[in-house]
Amino acid sequence: MSKQYVSYNIKGIKCDACDFKDMSIEVEKYPEWLNKPCPKCGANLLTQEDLDSVNRMIAAVDMTNKLLESLNVEIPDNSEETRVKVDMDGTGIVNMELAEDEE
Numbered sequence: 676m677s678k679q680y681v682s683y684n685i686k687g688i689k690c691d692a693c694d695f696k697d698m699s700i701e702v703e704k705y706p707e708w709l710n711k712p713c714p715k716c717g718a719n720l721l722t723q724e725d726l727d728s729v730n731r732m733i734a735a736v737d738m739t740n741k742l743l744e745s746l747n748v749e750i751p752d753n754s755e756e757t758r759v760k761v762d763m764d765g766t767g768i769v770n771m772e773l774a775e776d777e778e
């Protein structure tokens with residue numbers, strides 16, 4: 676099994692225009708939500724730009740894992756996990772910030 680240096684947990688869809696959100700939607704289902712209107716306000720829930728960004732992030736994570744594994748980079752036992760929260764607003768621009776511990 677390959678090592679997971681970086682992992683992602685992408686799920687849920689949020690409306691950028693109102694407070695609608697459905698956090699149960701899995702990333703595999705995102706293509707079905709492309710350009711779907713928000714049930715509350717009618718705004719576009721998932722733009723092509725955002726979907727492209729999601730796909731690029733997943734590709735970057737996979738590539739990073741493969742690259743680090745090919746270099747035999749060891750993960751120290753005492754390594755700390757860093758979580759990054761990612762948000763998008765329909766423009767395809769990805770905002771990342773360090774996440775507080777929350778579930």
Ligand SMILES: [Zn+2]
Binds near residue numbers: 691694715717718
């Ligand atoms: Zn909305």
